[in-house]
Amino acid sequence: MTTRRTESLTGELAPGGAGEQFLLPGAVIGDGRYRLLAQFGVDERAGAHLWRARDNQLRRDVALTVLVGQASDAKRAADARRTLERAAHAARFAHPGMARVLDVLSLGNGVSPNEGLLGIVVADWSAGTDLVDLVAERPLPAATAARLLEPLAAAVERAHVAGLVLGVDHPQRIRVTPDGTLRLAFPAPLPEAVPRDDVKGLGAVLYLLLTGQWPLPGGPAAVASAPIAPDGSIAPPEALNPAIPHELSAVALRSLEDTSIGGIRTSATLLSVLDQAAESAEQTEFLRPVVPGTEDDEGPVWTTRPPARDRARRRKLAIGVTALAVATVGILAWIGMMLIDFFGDDSGGTGNTVVVSQPPPKDGETAPPRPKPAGPVKPAQVAEYNPEGSEDDEKDATNVTDGDPGTLWETDTYKQQFPALKPGVGIMASFADPVRFAAVTVESPSPGTVVEIRTAPSPTPTLEETKTIASATLSAGRTEIQLPNAEPSQYLIVWITKLGEGNESALAELGFVRAS
Numbered sequence: 127m128t129t130r131r132t133e134s135l136t137g138e139l140a141p142g143g144a145g146e147q148f149l150l151p152g153a154v155i156g157d158g159r160y161r162l163l164a165q166f167g168v169d170e171r172a173g174a175h176l177w178r179a180r181d182n183q184l185r186r187d188v189a190l191t192v193l194v195g196q197a198s199d200a201k202r203a204a205d206a207r208r209t210l211e212r213a214a215h216a217a218r219f220a221h222p223g224m225a226r227v228l229d230v231l232s233l234g235n236g237v238s239p240n241e242g243l244l245g246i247v248v249a250d251w252s253a254g255t256d257l258v259d260l261v262a263e264r265p266l267p268a269a270t271a272a273r274l275l276e277p278l279a280a281a282v283e284r285a286h287v288a289g290l291v292l293g294v295d296h297p298q299r300i301r302v303t304p305d306g307t308l309r310l311a312f313p314a315p316l317p318e319a320v321p322r323d324d325v326k327g328l329g330a331v332l333y334l335l336l337t338g339q340w341p342l343p344g345g346p347a348a349v350a351s352a353p354i355a356p357d358g359s360i361a362p363p364e365a366l367n368p369a370i371p372h373e374l375s376a377v378a379l380r381s382l383e384d385t386s387i388g389g390i391r392t393s394a395t396l397l398s399v400l401d402q403a404a405e406s407a408e409q410t411e412f413l414r415p416v417v418p419g420t421e422d423d424e425g426p427v428w429t430t431r432p433p434a435r436d437r438a439r440r441r442k443l444a445i446g447v448t449a450l451a452v453a454t455v456g457i458l459a460w461i462g463m464m465l466i467d468f469f470g471d472d473s474g475g476t477g478n479t480v481v482v483s484q485p486p487p488k489d490g491e492t493a494p495p496r497p498k499p500a501g502p503v504k505p506a507q508v509a510e511y512n513p514e515g516s517e518d519d520e521k522d523a524t525n526v527t528d529g530d531p532g533t534l535w536e537t538d539t540y541k542q543q544f545p546a547l548k549p550g551v552g553i554m555a556s557f558a559d560p561v562r563f564a565a566v567t568v569e570s571p572s573p574g575t576v577v578e579i580r581t582a583p584s585p586t587p588t589l590e591e592t593k594t595i596a597s598a599t600l601s602a603g604r605t606e607i608q609l610p611n612a613e614p615s616q617y618l619i620v621w622i623t624k625l626g627e628g629n630e631s632a633l634a635e636l637g638f639v640r641a642s
Contacts, residue, residue: 329381
């Protein structure tokens with residue numbers, strides 16, 4: 127497969143272009159360190175050639191994004207420098223959805239101007255399959271496409287929180303891992319790229335998975351372009367294939383549309399909506415009957431032989447469906463018990479929940495009535511919020527929403543209480559859309575910890591830009607903090623202003639309750 131794609135891609139290149147005469151299998155670039163093995167694509171928008179190469183020094187395969195051009199072309203050289211700078215910034219970012227940037231070579235620093243090259247981005251090699259090859263024969267089932275995309279969308283969201291743009295808006299930069307997830311294999315964003323371009327890129331990848339067509343300009347010649355209406359709008363995926371669920375078709379289309387007319391603006395929103403659409407598509411595919419002779423009868427996209435249909439198989443299927451039904455009833459019963467425990471009477475239960483009401487806003491004023499809870503709401507993303515200081519326990523931030531009170535996010539142990547070294551540290555929860563909250567619940571093994579509930583205007587605010595809406599001293603176990611005056615907000619911070627015993631604190635679980 128690799129040899130066939132290399133030949134076809136080589137045939138697409140315009141011969142004689144700047145630097146292309148050096149880009150042939152077996153050639154050595156980067157001061158003799160990298161030997162080119164096979165080409166996997168060309169992003170013509172940036173003059174970026176995508177290669178698999180061999181690192182002769184470390185004796186391992188790497189992914190090279192080679193920027194082609196002449197140093198005398200001022201604009202091309204400036205664009206290349208900006209791309210290299212952005213790639214260098216991404217080197218500190220680690221996520222399974224993106225290949226790790228190992229090195230960035232520029233003119234005079236690993237790249238010779240005589241080669242007609244402007245720079246090279248070196249990344250870990252991503253084993254697996256080309257994204258374009260995956261959809262070459264036919265598009266994927268809707269639920270499979272959505273689940274493939276989720277890890278890549280999660281990487282984009284995490285990068286945006288860190289202030290980075292990844293550049294996922296070209297299909298040949300993305301590969302399918304052996305684990306069945308999408309990964310940005312050739313990281314090097316365009317010089318003018320903004321976070322919105324990543325959102326559009328994710329929508330375009332979903333469109334490609336569902337239809338086999340690419341909806342953005344600058345795609346590879348080997349992939350058909352999506353139909354464009356006379357008014358410039360892109361045809362919805364469901365118009366090309368009625369079997370595609372409307373919800374998933376809408377996710378792809380809204381990601382590509384202008385945000386001023388209902389398009390999806392942020393990666394957090396896309397990730398949340400994508401998960402909901404994937405669940406809906408999975409239910410639809412589970413309930414859809416299989417008609418002999420149709421393409422659905424051929425099984426998953428990676429299966430090459432149709433399964434045999436006999437009595438034994440039908441009997442096993444019936445047993446499996448029965449077991450699934452029993453398991454589903456058990457899960458629903460468990461969820462019901464959890465909801466009863468969550469919304470049950472605090473005074474008569476055994477959950478040891480301490481409810482903290484907020485004082486009246488002014489002397490003599492009556493406190494506003496407690497908002498009626500409408501139900502729990504799950505954040506699209508949680509991350510450590512530490513604007514003034516090094517990270518405390520960033521890698522374990524997601525423990526606070528994993529449903530397991532035994533896993534913790536912990537602060538460092540400080541020699542002095544806040545604010546001696548810094549004003550505090552906390553957890554930021556990002557939601558798909560603005561939410562009016564009735565309460566926040568905090569499970570913690572660190573009694574005496576003082577927290578503030580703050581709202582934020584963006585995913586990366588300074589502390590001065592946040593607004594305190596409630597405060598509480600945590601008890602051992604669960605503390606419910608009521609929010610009678612909360613305005614709708616998309617970003618909520620649990621901010622620790624005083625550490626617990628031993629000048630350290632830990633959070634086990636955070637819960638967020640929407641107001642009715």
